[in-house]
Amino acid sequence: MRRGVLPIVGSRIESVDCPPCLRRPIQIRPRIDAIDRRLRGHTVSGIGRRGKRVMIEFDDGQVMVIEPRMTGLVLLADPPTTDHLRLRIVLSGGPCEQLLFWDRRGLGTIRLLHATEVISIVDAKLGVDALQITADQLRQKLGTSRRAIKVALLDQAAVAGIGNLYAAEILYLAGIDPRTRCDKLTGPQWSRIVRATGEVLELAISHEGSTLSDGTYRNALNDAGGYQNYHRVYDRAEKPCLRCGGTIRRIVQAQRSTFFCPNCQRKSGLHKSVVADGTLE
Numbered sequence: 311m312r313r314g315v316l317p318i319v320g321s322r323i324e325s326v327d328c329p330p331c332l333r334r335p336i337q338i339r340p341r342i343d344a345i346d347r348r349l350r351g352h353t354v355s356g357i358g359r360r361g362k363r364v365m366i367e368f369d370d371g372q373v374m375v376i377e378p379r380m381t382g383l384v385l386l387a388d389p390p391t392t393d394h395l396r397l398r399i400v401l402s403g404g405p406c407e408q409l410l411f412w413d414r415r416g417l418g419t420i421r422l423l424h425a426t427e428v429i430s431i432v433d434a435k436l437g438v439d440a441l442q443i444t445a446d447q448l449r450q451k452l453g454t455s456r457r458a459i460k461v462a463l464l465d466q467a468a469v470a471g472i473g474n475l476y477a478a479e480i481l482y483l484a485g486i487d488p489r490t491r492c493d494k495l496t497g498p499q500w501s502r503i504v505r506a507t508g509e510v511l512e513l514a515i516s517h518e519g520s521t522l523s524d525g526t527y528r529n530a531l532n533d534a535g536g537y538q539n540y541h542r543v544y545d546r547a548e549k550p551c552l553r554c555g556g557t558i559r560r561i562v563q564a565q566r567s568t569f570f571c572p573n574c575q576r577k578s579g580l581h582k583s584v585v586a587d588g589t590l591e
């Protein structure tokens with residue numbers, strides 16, 4: 311998402327509004343008229359990311375924090391439907407006329423912050439980014455937790471940026487049973503988790519995310535992502551494991567689906583499934 315909206319850097323804000331939408335409003339703070347007043351005439355100076363949030367930075371230090379949650383999309387092209395449009399930023403002086411936030415389920419949130427608020431409101435609530443965290447840092451955060459590793463990897467205060475789909479893929483690549491308690495994991499297992507995290511997220515980013523069978527996720531140009539073609543376990547319940555031919559299982563942990571191979575992801579973690587080039591043995 312961040313890469314997709316980079317073309318608006320340098321564009322000027324003409325106005326910000328909420329297009330007519332009959333759905334229950336999403337959480338936008340402050341009120342839209344205050345956002346419009348604060349941003350008019352300012353220029354987009356950068357696009358950042360904190361965990362799973364897109365950060366639109368402005369020339370005076372203000373930052374718009376967009377958290378898409380389950381079904382939110384940040385778009386430079388026409389939206390999938392005209393319904394469910396939640397926010398529109400009209401732009402000038404660049405290649406795009408507008409940036410849109412579209413959200414079918416409406417769980418996404420938008421906040422406009424002053425520069426001084428970013429640390430206390432965003433950064434303080436997030437752990438080290440998943441693409442930067444070291445095995446030592448992750449172990450320090452979670453190594454004494456009794457939670458299952460799959461549940462703990464979704465805790466954004468422990469490590470920022472891992473979503474449900476990716477947690478399942480990471481643990482498959484690391485060869486670790488998603489039900490394993492964090493305090494039972496060994497040093498080499500933490501290292502494998504961090505290596506697998508980099509592998510999975512970098513590949514997912516290069517394929518612009520996963521567009522599942524519900525078709526919701528789209529990139530900034532309203533095109534499907536491609537990472538769904540690389541899923542090894544996610545949404546593959548009862549299908550054969552690509553590594554051992556066994557059967558992928560689906561379980562529920564903390565109200566979220568988990569997919570794993572009981573054969574390749576043994577609790578004992580004795581086998582090595584990540585080799586030097588990151589592919590499966």
Ligand SMILES: [Zn+2]
Pocket residue numbers: 551552553554555556571572573574575
């Ligand atoms: Zn397997």
